[in-house]
Amino acid sequence: MKRLDGIPGLTYVEPEGAFYIFPNFSSFTGKTIKGRQIKGSLDFAEMLLNEAKVAVVPGIAFGTDNHFRLSYATSMANIDKGLDRIAEALK
Numbered sequence: 001m002k003r004l005d006g007i008p009g010l011t012y013v014e015p016e017g018a019f020y021i022f023p024n025f026s027s028f029t030g031k032t033i034k035g036r037q038i039k040g041s042l043d044f045a046e047m048l049l050n051e052a053k054v055a056v057v058p059g060i061a062f063g064t065d066n067h068f069r070l071s072y073a074t075s076m077a078n079i080d081k082g083l084d085r086i087a088e089a090l091k
Helices: 041-052 076-089
Strands: 068-071
Touching: 041 068, 041 076
Parallel strands: none
Antiparallel strands: none
């Protein structure tokens, strides 16, 4: 969560025992990132996959188009690498 706190434009509610977090990216909605217009969670997830090489689940699958699901059921090294890539893509 400290790493997410360091990425401007992302917010979240602290998870209560799950193995994933559900960040809100609505501050990027309507903007263009890496040449891609972000209209919702599908666009955001596709941009992260193509530009940052990080796979996330679009929030629309869970009923909210302003969020994405990010699993942390992996090593800290993989989490750090993924968050570094996300941060770079969102600059």
